[in-house]
C-alpha cells in the first residue's frame with residue numbers, strides 16, 4: 001500500500017482570463033502552455049473566465065467535487081480478498097492550477113477555494129490539500145511573478161516543469177461585514193486612487209498605472225486615517241540601513257498597539273510582494289513566503305516628496321528617504337474618520353467611518369488557510 005501525494009491521472013486545472021493585461025492570454029495558452037502540457041503528456045481541464053467574478057464563483061461551487069475527485073484518484077485499497085478490501089484515502093494531495101492571468105485572477109481563485117471549503121471537512125488536519133500555482137504572467141502588474149523573478153511565459157512554464165514550489169502566504173482582511181484574503185497588496189491613498197483610475201487606460205498595458213499615477217500626483221490629496229500595529233514589528237532604521245525588531249515578545253492579540261501612525265496618508269501599501277510591476281519595487285524587503293506583511297507609509301507630504309520617492313522605487317532606495325516609513329508587521333488596523341476606499345489586489349472595498357468601520361489585516365498561521373504554493 002502506498003499513498004501518493006500527487007496523481008498523474010488527475011488533470012491540471014488551467015484558469016484562463018482572456019481580459020487580463022493586453023488580452024494575450026488565449027494566444028499564449030495556444031502557442032506556449034498547451035503545447036508544453038501536451039508534450040509532457042499532462043492532462044488538463046480548461047476553465048475560461050467569462051466575466052468579472054466568474055472564477056471566484058466557479059471555485060466556490062466546484063472546489064468540493066474537485067477535491068473529492070482528487071482524493072479518490074489517489075485512494076488505494078488494502079487487504080488481500082475483496083471482502084477485506086477497504087479504501088484508503090490520502091491525508092494530503094496536490095492540486096495544480098496554471099493561471100493565465102494577472103494577480104486579480106490568482107486572488108479570485110484563492111478566495112473562491114477558501115470560501116468553497118469554509119466550514120466543511122474538505123481542509124482539515126486529517127486531509128489537507130496543497131494548491132500549487134503556476135502563474136503565467138499575462139496580467140498587467142504581474143506582481144507575484146515579478147517578485148519571484150519570472151521573466152515571461154516560457155520561464156513560468158519551465159519553472160512548472162522543474163517542479164520546485166515555495167509557499168504563497170496570504171493576508172486576511174477583515175471588517176465588520178466582510179472577510180477575504182489578499183495575495184499581493186492592500187492600499188489606501190494615492191496607490192489605491194491610481195489603480196482605480198488606471199482602468200480607463202487598460203489599452204496601454206503596463207503604462208496604465210503610470211498615466212493614472214501622474215493624474216493623481218497632479219491632484220495630490222491626503223487621506224485621513226490612523227494605522228495601528230499589533231504584536232511584533234520590524235522597522236527600517238536609516239542610520240543602520242537595516243530592519244530592527246521592536247516588541248518581539250508581544251502577542252498580536254494584545255489590546256495596546258505596538259505602534260500607531262497618525263496619518264493623514266499620502267501613500268500607503270501593505271503587501272506580500274516586493275515588486276508590484278516590473279521596475280516598481282515599493283516594498284523591497286517583502287517575501288512571498290514569509291509570515292510578515294510589509295508596509296510602506298508616507299504621511300502628509302507634497303508632490304516633490306512623492307515624485308522623489310517614485311524616482312527611487314525601481315531600486316528600492318526610497319526606504320532611505322526621510323518621509324518614508326517602512327515596517328514589517330503581523331497584524332495591522334486601519335481606521336479613518338470618514339468612509340474610505342481600499343484597493344485589495346486590484347479590486348475595491350469601501351470601509352466605514354470610525355471604529356465601526358475599522359479594517360484589520362493579518363498574516364494568519366492557520367495551516368488550513370495557508371495551503372497555497374507557487375512554482376518558483
Ligand SMILES: Nc1ncnc2c1ncn2[C@@H]1O[C@H](COP(=O)(O)OP(=O)(O)OP(=O)(O)O)[C@@H](O)[C@H]1O
Nearest residue numbers: 020021049050051052102103104105139140141142
Ligand atoms: N471575461 C472577462 N471579461 C472581462 N473582465 C474579466 C473577465 N474575466 C475576468 N475579468 C476581470 O478581469 C480583471 C483583471 O484580471 P487580472 O488581475 O488577471 O489582470 P490585470 O488586472 O490585467 O493584471 P494584474 O492584476 O496583474 O495587474 C479582474 O477584475 C477580473 O475579475
